[in-house]
Structures are given as C-alpha cells and as structure tokens.
Amino acid sequence: MFGWFKKQKEEKPQRSQAPEVLGLRLGGAFELDDLKLKIIEPDLTIEGAARTQIIKAVGEVKLDSQSRLLRYYTDDEGFLQILQHGTDESGVEEVKLWYFYESKPIDTQARWQAVLDNEIVTAEKTLEEQVFTKVWENTRPVPMTETTWDQSGNMTTTDQFVMVYERQVSDDLFESLLVSGEETIVNNQHDRSVVTSTGINLTPTDFTLIS
Template sequence: MFKKWFKSDAPKKPAAPEVMGLYLGGSFELDALKLKLLTPQLCIEGAASKHLIQAVGQAELDSGGTLLRFYTDDDAFLQVVLDGGMSENHITDVKLWYFYSTTTIGNQAQWQQCLNNEISRPTYELEGHSFSRVWDAVGEESPPVAVTEKTWEED
C-alpha cells in the first residue's frame, strides 16, 4: 500500500532504434584484414576497425523510408537506410561515413558558390578519386534537402 504512495514513476524515455544488432552503447567491428587492404584506396586516414556506438539518430524520409545513423567514438557513423519497416528485411543501403572536411558557410554568396560548384553534382573529384552520386535525381543537380534527425545519446 505504501509503495503506491511513495513510488516515483519517472517517465520512461523512448528507446533508441536498433537494427542488425546495432544499438546505443553497443559496438561493431569491421574485418581488420579487409580494411587494411582497402585503406590505400580510401581518401581518409586512420579508419578504425572497432567502433563503439555513442549516439543513434533517426530521420524519416519524404520517400517513406527511415534513415538510421549509429555515431561512433571516432567521429564516423554507420548509416542504414530502411524502406517499409524497421527490420533487417527492410534495409536498402548501409554505408560507413567519415568526415573528410567541414566548411562553414557564412553568407548567401558562399552558400550559392557551394551549391553551384561543390555539392549537388552527379560526380565529385577528390584526391584523384571520382565519386558518383548513389541516389536518384532528376537532372544534373540534386539540391540539398532538409532532414530532421532525432538523436539519442548515452547518459
């Protein structure tokens, strides 16, 4: 009886999404030998084979799909795209991302310069590597799209 009076029912936080055994506070490991063999072809240095998941993000896409990001302890993230549900059966794409560089945009002219010459193009050249867009677009340009991401972090 007294438990009912003094019990504190703190509101429960919604749980971070999970898929493929990936979850907040968990980890994943890339094959170290494969990573070592691929490293000369990469534009980044120091890619880790072991990753600790320190945050999880979820964004709903206009297409009806869901974007999950598992942010790691070395400023990378594993991006998982799902379409039609939240199970492994609905995964359409998985990519490991590392930031190569970041740029501050201070005014409209800089933003327009970036749009016209740096992003939204079907191909991109970097350190002698040519990268092609992996998403569908109508025409040569694919303008940026605003996406709202809900994130969960470890306490």
C-alpha cells in the same frame, strides 16, 4: 533485401528513444573486419579506421512514409548508415560505413545560397586526385531532415541538402562521396556548413556487434 539478420521474435527492453536495428544502439559497440580493411583501405580515401567503434549518437532521416536512413555515429569520426524500408529488420536494404573528410563553415546567407545553387551538385567531384561521378539524377541538392539523439539525452534537428557521388575502385569495390550542406538553429542563429564524407558498402560479415 540482402539477408542481414533474422528477425528476433523476443522484444528487447527499450534503452532510449533512439532507433535500433541490427542490434546497433546508442552506447553500443561494433567491430569491423580487420582483414578486409587491411586489403581495401590502401585504395580508399579512408585512413586508419578503428576496428572497434562505440556508438555515441544516432540519427534518423525519414525518406518517405515507408523508408528511412539510420545513422550510428561513432567515436572514430564516422558512422554506419542503414537504408531501411519499414521498421522491421527484414527491410534493411543497405549498410554503408562513412567517414567524415572535412567540414567547412558557411558564414553568410549569400555564401550559403551560392553553395546550394552551384557547389553541392556538379557532374563530378575530385577528391585527392580521384574523380567521383554524380549518382542521382537530381539537378538540385536533395533535401532531408535528420533527427539526432546523443548519449546525454539531447535531441537535435538538422536540415541537410545532399548529393552522392561514386567511383569504381576495383571490380567489386566502389567508394562513395557524400556532399551535404547542413543547417541547424543555435541560439536563434543559423549554423551552416558543408560536410564531405566518403564511404563504402558493408556486408553482414564485415562487422560484428560486441555490445
């Protein structure tokens, strides 16, 4: 636990079924620290991150009976990801800012199987001439299921098969790479893609809630 926000004793009115934490909520907004981004952005894959971002959708991945990932998708092609143990704000362990880099559709079952077997998990990944090293020891993609709520009240489910990579940018800055094979059912058909995102850790002073 990294001392995020003190637990609020007053209960807030329920706005939607989408999970809320650290004041982040569906339809809300936050502001990223401008000075920090100006300093580190030239060394990152991320370019032109909007300082003010509106949350358009919320995702939840239950890792086990005690832990979950919450993802707050914004209008700037990115998301804040919260690693949380339990549902109390004192259980927040990590906050990361992710940005989507690319999404490649997968059209056939054979291609999908090849991606799962050989392409998501490798010892290293190279992106824009930068080398990222595999973080987890798993030799197969890690499966997880995300439930997502959007502002229209729709709720969808996506199966994901992921691996995380990392590179050291400076003494106190690391950039992460997330490779995710994603599968949903649309009109009784499999909709599959491989999504690549890059991200960094945030501290409590790196972003501010504005609504």
